[in-house]
Amino acid sequence: MIDKTFWDVRKDFMSHLRYTRGCAESTCYGYHSDLGIWGRWLDESEHDWRECSHIEVEQWINVQTRERKVKPHIISRRVSALSTFYKWALKSKLVETDPVYLAEKPKTPQRIPIWLERDEQDRLKEALRDISDLPENIFGNTPETIMLIRQRYQVLFDLLQNSGLRISEALALRVRDVRVTGQIARSVRVIGKGNKERMVPLPVAFGEELAAWISDLPSDEFIFAKESGGDPPKPRTVRDYLSKIIKKAGLDKKITPHKLRHTYATRLLESGAELIDIQALLGHANLATTQMYTHVSDDRMASVVAKL
Numbered sequence: 001m002i003d004k005t006f007w008d009v010r011k012d013f014m015s016h017l018r019y020t021r022g023c024a025e026s027t028c029y030g031y032h033s034d035l036g037i038w039g040r041w042l043d044e045s046e047h048d049w050r051e052c053s054h055i056e057v058e059q060w061i062n063v064q065t066r067e068r069k070v071k072p073h074i075i076s077r078r079v080s081a082l083s084t085f086y087k088w089a090l091k092s093k094l095v096e097t098d099p100v101y102l103a104e105k106p107k108t109p110q111r112i113p114i115w116l117e118r119d120e121q122d123r124l125k126e127a128l129r130d131i132s133d134l135p136e137n138i139f140g141n142t143p144e145t146i147m148l149i150r151q152r153y154q155v156l157f158d159l160l161q162n163s164g165l166r167i168s169e170a171l172a173l174r175v176r177d178v179r180v181t182g183q184i185a186r187s188v189r190v191i192g193k194g195n196k197e198r199m200v201p202l203p204v205a206f207g208e209e210l211a212a213w214i215s216d217l218p219s220d221e222f223i224f225a226k227e228s229g230g231d232p233p234k235p236r237t238v239r240d241y242l243s244k245i246i247k248k249a250g251l252d253k254k255i256t257p258h259k260l261r262h263t264y265a266t267r268l269l270e271s272g273a274e275l276i277d278i279q280a281l282l283g284h285a286n287l288a289t290t291q292m293y294t295h296v297s298d299d300r301m302a303s304v305v306a307k308l
Contacts, residue, residue: 004094006038006039006042006049007039009049009089009094010032010035010036010039010085013031013035013085013088013089014028014031014032016088017031021194021195022194022195023193023194024168024193026168026235027193030077030081031081031084031085034077034078034081034082035081035082035085037064037078038060038078038082041060041063045059049095050094050095050096052099053097053099053102054099054100054101054102054103054104056099057079057082057099057100057103058103058104061075061079061103061104061105061106064078065106072106072107075106076105076106079100079103079105079106082100083098083100083101086098086099086100086101113259113262113265113266114253114254114255114259114262115259115262115263115265115266116161116251116253116255116259116260116263120249120251120253121161121263123249123250123251124157124245124246124249124251124255125154125158126249127245127246127248127249128150128153128154128157128245129154130248131147131150133248134146134147134150151213152224153238153241153242153245155209155210155213155223155224156170156171156224156238157242157245157257157260158206158209158210159188159206159210160257160260160261160264161260161263161264161267162202162203162206162264163188163200163202163264163281164200164261164264164265164268164281164282165188165190165200165261166192166193166258166261166283167235167238167239167257167258168235169190169191169192169283170224170257171222171224171232171233171235171238172191172222172232173188173190173222173223173224174219174220174221174222174223175214175217175218175219175220175221175223176219176220177189177190177223178210178211178214178223179199180211180214183208183211183212183215184204184207184208184211185202185206185207185208185210185211185214186201186202186207187199187200187201187202188200188202190283192283193283193285194285196283196285198280198281198283200281235257238257239256239257242255242256242257242260243255243256261282264282265278265282268281
C-alpha cells in the first residue's frame with residue numbers, strides 16, 4: 001500500500017475532483033476546507049488516516065457538535081465530503097475500509113428554503129431600476145460605466161429568477177450559449193455540476209431582455225464580462241452587490257443569488273410544475289434534493305388555512 005500522508009493524498013483527491021470529475025472551483029474549495037478540518041483533527045489526535053474506523057469518525061463529529069457547537073447542516077456537509085474522499089481512496093486502493101460508511105451521522109433538520117414573494121421580486125426590480133443612488137464618479141469610472149454595471153446586475157438577477165441557474169453557471173455563460181431566434185433568447189446551454197450539460201428554456205419577456213443585452217457582443221464573450229474581452233465578476237462580488245440592492249429595496253430577508261434560484265423553483269411549483277420537471281430545470285442529480293420544495297407548498301397551504 002502506498003505510504004502517503006493525508007495531506008499528500010488530499011492534493012491527489014483535489015486533482016481528481018477538478019480535472020477528472022470536472023468540479024467547479026467553488027466546489028473544490030469546499031472539499032479542500034472540509035477535509036482540512038479532518039486532517040488537522042487527525043494530527044491533533046495522532047490518528048493515522050489509513051487506519052481510522054467509524055469510531056474515529058464519530059469522535060470527530062462529537063468534537064464539532066459538543067465542543068465547537070458547529071451547526072448540524074455544516075457537520076453533515078463535512079461528513080459528506082469525508083465520505084466522498086474515502087470512497088475515492090478505497091477505489092484507488094489507498095485504504096482497505098471506508099470508516100465513514102458505518103459511522104453514526106448527525107440528523108440534519110430539514111430547512112425550508114428562503115425565496116422572494118412576487119411583490120418582493122417587484123421591489124427588487126424597482127430598486128435595480130432606480131438610478132438615483134448611483135454616484136457620478138467612483139474609482140475613476142464615468143457615469144456611463146457605472147450605469148452599465150447596474151444594468152449588468154439587473155440582467156444577471158433577472159436571469160437567476162427566470163432560469164434557476166446557479167451563480168457559477170450564470171457567470172460562466174458566453175454569448176454562444178444562448179439560443180436566439182426572432183430577437184428573443186429562447187434558452188441557455190448550461191454546464192452544471194459534474195460537467196453535465198442541460199438546456200434551460202427562458203420566458204419570452206425575459207428572453208427579449210437578454211437578447212437585447214447580448215445583441216452587440218461577440219459569440220465568445222462572457223455575457224456578464226466586466227469589460228470587453230474580460231472576465232465576469234466573482235460570485236462573492238455578486239453576493240455583495242445583491243445584498244446592497246436588497247437593503248435598498250427594504251426587504252427584511254437574507255437573499256443571496258442562490259435564494260433567487262429558490263425563488264425560481266417556487267414560482268415553478270406554484271405554476272403546477274411537477275417535481276421531476278423542476279429537477280431537470282435546476283440540474284439536480286437526485287430528486288430528493290428537489291423535494292425540499294414540497295415544504296414550500298405545505299407551508300403556503302398552512303398559511304392559507306390559518307386565515308380561515
